[in-house]
Amino acid sequence: PSAPQKLHVKDTGKDFITVEWLAPQFDGGAKVFYYIVEKKDVSRMGGDWGTAAKLRSADTECKVSNLIQGNAYLFRVMAENQTGIGPATELNHPVVAKPPFDLQVLDYSVDHVTLRWIAPEFNGGSPITNYIIEKRDIHFNLWTTVGKTEVTQFRVTNVFDGQTYFFRVSAENICGRGVQAETDKPVTAK
Template sequence: MISSSSPAIGPDGTVYIGSGSGALFALGHVTLPSPPRNLQATTGDGYVNLSWEPPEDDGGSPITEYRIYKSNSSGDEAFLVSVGKKLYYNDTNVTNGRTYSYFVTAANRLGESPASNEVRATPITVPTAPVNLQAISGDGYVNLSWDPPEDDGGSPVIKYVIYRGNISGYEAYLATVSNVLCYTDTSVINGETYYYYVTAVNDAGEGPNSTEVSATPLSVPSAPRNLRATSGDGYVNLSWDPPENDGGSPVTGYRIYRRTSSTNETLLAVVEDVYYYNDTTVVNGQKYYYSVTAVNDVGEGPFSTKASATPEAMPSDMSQKTPGGAHLRGPFFRCPC
């Protein structure tokens, strides 16, 4: 039965309008709207933004509202919200990394349109910082290692970015690696301190900095230079110059090694940071071979070049008595007449 209110829509969608005498006159035919067009979804950190265009055909009656449907799986959407006549909606009731399906319908006085195109969206954000960054240094390198972020932001980590500086807090880009958890920096100088942090990157972008770590690459010293040996009666005097390179750590001492032609080289003595040693544990007439190494906090460096010497007793004719009986040690030379 058609209502006598003016205007009225019949069951078949015909619009009627009443006259003053109570008669109804048909004005036209109303249909359901066509679907909203061009539904699109953009995502961000904790949201899905939906937008669409009005239907091509409102069915002969103005659009009164748009209805949004949502699901965690395609084809199983349920009513989410009505947004009136707006052409957009921001869904913040989402979880990063989870995929959602949406469609929209339009409604007029007759009813609800068919569904729009379906869209799927996965809200994501950048990863949190890598954790447990560590630096281990050696001779000409710094080894970095870290653990992945606690939260990948809903999108897998695809790479890591390493930053380095010579001053804490002033790091600059150093390198990018794929989804691995280590990096070896060989562009370093022994003895210099370096500061590092690492970031993680996913499809949403680059995350925050890890904690900062520092490392100072070191090595053992190079060999002492210019080893010299001079001998006398019951002694061999050794002297040398320091290494050209202390390995980035100050030399703390030297080790003296000795051998003869019939014995193996053995450690003779350890001295502090001095450049000489007097060996008095020798036998006159025996030839001795010496080498020296330098030591720092990292360890012992390579051998110096060898030096040799043969201690000799002073010849007997080098000693003469004075008239008072005292011995003088020569040599003595006769003055020409």
């Protein structure tokens, strides 16, 4: 078969990257049975290509997990049928495994915490309609939505003096909500 088409990154997270592609234009006269997804860690000297997954032909998307946050990866995909494995289509640039946002605490006091983040690099092909902001008291496992915004900054006002919180943000578009980015450390309102 010929190489799969239009390989691109669909999503990233701190330890995963999801790639997606289209079927090959030509199957060589035999049905494609599998796709072979390979990855290469270009952050390491002498990084070699290794198999990340072997998927059935119905699958044209692959979430590659257990990556090292901050490392850059290349991906390539090949189609396989009864005549053998065809040529690879390869991403033309490395992609870094990182949370979709660089979520930061801008400032805080007894009655508010201001968060700022960078819009995600990948939106799944649809524009972001808004961001959902959530908080969690460090003593509980329950996340509570505290607001939505169309911009990349938000002031959370329903915090209490002396209470400590984690915050997270997720992007939303017509396809639904994406992965969340969480603050690295808890924040105490004071």
